[in-house]
Amino acid sequence: MDRIVLESIVVHGRHGAYEEERQHSQPFHVDVVLHLDLSKAAQSDALDDTVDYAKVHATVVRIVEQTSFALLERLGAEILRAIFADARIAEAEVSIAKPNLLDGATARVVLRRANGAR
Numbered sequence: 001m002d003r004i005v006l007e008s009i010v011v012h013g014r015h016g017a018y019e020e021e022r023q024h025s026q027p028f029h030v031d032v033v034l035h036l037d038l039s040k041a042a043q044s045d046a047l048d049d050t051v052d053y054a055k056v057h058a059t060v061v062r063i064v065e066q067t068s069f070a071l072l073e074r075l076g077a078e079i080l081r082a083i084f085a086d087a088r089i090a091e092a093e094v095s096i097a098k099p100n101l102l103d104g105a106t107a108r109v110v111l112r113r114a115n116g117a118r
Contacts, residue, residue: 034056
């Protein structure tokens with residue numbers, strides 16, 4: 001299976017298990033891996049035959065900035081739900097990190113799911 005990878009998306013949002021975490025914007029680092037067949041795009045050289053990663057990036061930014069969840073797991077699930085609107089994507093992985101959270105340590109949640117719409 002082919003992959004499209006978006007690494008090191010840095011976006012500010014209000015997510016956290018504690019109310020004070022959701023009161024102030026903080027940075028989140030997001031990586032996205034899309035698993036799909038890219039053979040048609042490789043032949044046609046047409047953007048319509050692949051997933052536009054600029055749109056995926058914009059979707060991730062919008063969700064992180066405009067929502068607020070207690071858990072990174074929920075944030076990741078919302079990102080995956082939006083990504084899977086494109087039925088060409090067979091599987092996806094979303095990694096969300098909160099840098100310098102625990103005495104300088106970075107907490108990270110990684111979700112990998114298959115597209116149920118396929």
